[in-house]
Amino acid sequence: MLVKVKSNSYISESDVTDYHIYKKRREFIKKAGGVAAAFSLGVPALSSAGVAIKDYKKDIDNPLADELTEEIKVTSYNNFYELGTGKGDPKSNAHLLQTDPWAITVEGECANPGVLGLEDFVSPHQLEERIYRLRCVEAWSMIIPWLGVELGPVLKRFEPTSTAKYVEFTTILDPDNLPGQRRAVLNWPYREGLRIDEAMNPLTLLAVGLYGKELPNQNGAPLRLVVPWKYGFKSIKSIVKIRFTENQPNTSWNTSSAKEYRFYSNVNPEVDHPRWSQARERKIGELRKRKTLMFNGYADEVASLYDGMDLMKYF
């Protein structure tokens, strides 16, 4: 991103993920037969949710591949520019994000638009846990157990028309409360977009939680995207609007610096960021660097979306 990355020297060698504690918690959630045993979204039907778990880590070159990133790191080392540009700002300012009540507007090229509540997006029967890698454009990565639903079936309920070629997502605009939005670091509100087939891809997740709990504000409460084969900034947080469009939508990072951030932003170790290499990354919590994988390791699932495209041009 435009703001200089701080060094990772805050990570001490004693930082080890306590995977056993995590597994116990996960078993607890499974036994309890519902996510609401661990958190409440204000969606009563969730109490009967059974959580399916899919593991899409795709870490193949590291003996520690199974290790989730430590939860405390995931929730305290963030990019959420509405809450500040420092990595600790989102957590410090998390209380400033007002998430209740929350409404999401669905509009544009669809037959069934509306202004909806969270319960219209999160079905208890489809809620599942997915362990995905998230690779930030700043060359760090995390492995996170997300809770959510596949975006595609949700979008279909709004009946996109044949002219809907893209989907635009918008984050809450609330400069009175969100300190980052009182500075012109980005074109507010934060906007992101996907081609409709990317949005419909089964990997694309609409997340409401992580580590078996409700999403903390700093991670994009109450509803965010997780698009694991794209750089982290495509995974827009705290969504208030979804718009189906015929033309490729403008996105905040592309508007802010078109040379550095293009629309697709697929993880690609062969296309450097103009100011740094994307060939390697540091998983938060590790000292060594590892190779970045094409499409963040999800090539089997998504490479065909880009058949025939010059990925050096459409990055």
Ligand code: MTE
């Ligand atoms: N969404 C909004 N609204 N504002 C942001 O600043 N930052 C993005 C993305 N979504 C951002 C956002 C970036 S750069 C990253 S790396 C991911 O959120 C980080 O998600 P995480 O905090 O859950 O790791």
